[in-house]
Amino acid sequence: MSATPIQTKRFFIFGEIFRQTRYASRHVLSIPRVSACYDLLCALAWLPPEQSHKSPEATMAELQRYHTKDYVEAVYQAEINQDLPEHLKNKYNIGRQGNPIYPGMFHRPATACGGGLLAVDLTWHGGIAHNPAGGTHHAQKDHASGFCFFNEPVLTILKWLDKGLKRIVYLDFDAHHGDGVQNAFHDDSRVLTISIHEAHRWPYSGLISDFAGGLARNIPVPKDFHDAELLFLMNACIMPLIRSFQPEALYLQCGVDALADDPQSNLMLSNNGLWTAIEAATHLAPRIIIGGGGGYNPWSVARGWAGIWGKINHLPIADPLPQQACDFLAQLEWRHSRGRNPPNHWFKTLADRPQHSKMRDVIRELPPLIPPLAL
Numbered sequence: 001m002s003a004t005p006i007q008t009k010r011f012f013i014f015g016e017i018f019r020q021t022r023y024a025s026r027h028v029l030s031i032p033r034v035s036a037c038y039d040l041l042c043a044l045a046w047l048p049p050e051q052s053h054k055s056p057e058a059t060m061a062e063l064q065r066y067h068t069k070d071y072v073e074a075v076y077q078a079e080i081n082q083d084l085p086e087h088l089k090n091k092y093n094i095g096r097q098g099n100p101i102y103p104g105m106f107h108r109p110a111t112a113c114g115g116g117l118l119a120v121d122l123t124w125h126g127g128i129a130h131n132p133a134g135g136t137h138h139a140q141k142d143h144a145s146g147f148c149f150f151n152e153p154v155l156t157i158l159k160w161l162d163k164g165l166k167r168i169v170y171l172d173f174d175a176h177h178g179d180g181v182q183n184a185f186h187d188d189s190r191v192l193t194i195s196i197h198e199a200h201r202w203p204y205s206g207l208i209s210d211f212a213g214g215l216a217r218n219i220p221v222p223k224d225f226h227d228a229e230l231l232f233l234m235n236a237c238i239m240p241l242i243r244s245f246q247p248e249a250l251y252l253q254c255g256v257d258a259l260a261d262d263p264q265s266n267l268m269l270s271n272n273g274l275w276t277a278i279e280a281a282t283h284l285a286p287r288i289i290i291g292g293g294g295g296y297n298p299w300s301v302a303r304g305w306a307g308i309w310g311k312i313n314h315l316p317i318a319d320p321l322p323q324q325a326c327d328f329l330a331q332l333e334w335r336h337s338r339g340r341n342p343p344n345h346w347f348k349t350l351a352d353r354p355q356h357s358k359m360r361d362v363i364r365e366l367p368p369l370i371p372p373l374a375l
């Protein structure tokens, strides 16, 4: 009998802490995201109890598998005291640069990380786990960055390595470069990191010439990047690269801030295009973990992530949506100019209209700049 794990099971990971806590008001992440996805899945009756798993909280020791002890303790103290001495704020980038001090700032990301660690166990014998609270790809070993306090993808990948896997791929669809994950595995020949992101956007790393220690590939794309261009890159270089590495496990960071409806990037993907790319990638390894990431429009986040779950479970997407799902979407609120007169499709549908425009030469010229792996 073959010992190769087979992919049959699908797991969804959620915790009520993602409803009960929220970034400080006026922060761009002070919107329902993980809970909105979960509630929409419930409204669609897409989440049977046997597929739904409660996210545990990562322990201090588990967080310190990557993060430094003094940094983890500083995040904990900042939550307890809702403050931190100035020199520690500066040292750990807490209460600075979009990394706010707020109630839940320790327990919430620790629970997102616990979800990733649970996902490793759930999928060990094959399967796909969706942990939308994960994907916090900017957090660094010893400081917060890019709204991220603890790096869930890094801790999850480290657990795969600790359990003995030797070939792991990390593929990042977020509009921003997955710098924290690339940095963590800079010199590790067991982990291939691939990031597709908008060129000339924060954190400004991830140039096409950046291969880290050798096993990173970066694909910066121009503004207005659309579905046909993403699918071209998937077929022309990203999927062949992943196949050549023969991964035992694949982490998909599925930030949805590259969607046209998102305010934080100039990329123009539809959720349809992103789902097609994600679904194709899920066939490339026996163990798949799908994390979340960026996403700053509550409707496009809820619809985007719920649709990922629908796609990986081969669920039919009704158009228009059932009334209960429409009612849920209709009561979401977004304090943003684009939220004042939201278009009808944000309430009535799950799938955006595909965004296909003319393929640009600048995209066609990218694959030859991304060398195959020298394994």
Ligand SMILES: [Zn+2]
Binding pocket: 174, 175, 176, 255, 257, 293, 294, 295
């Ligand atoms: Zn992002």
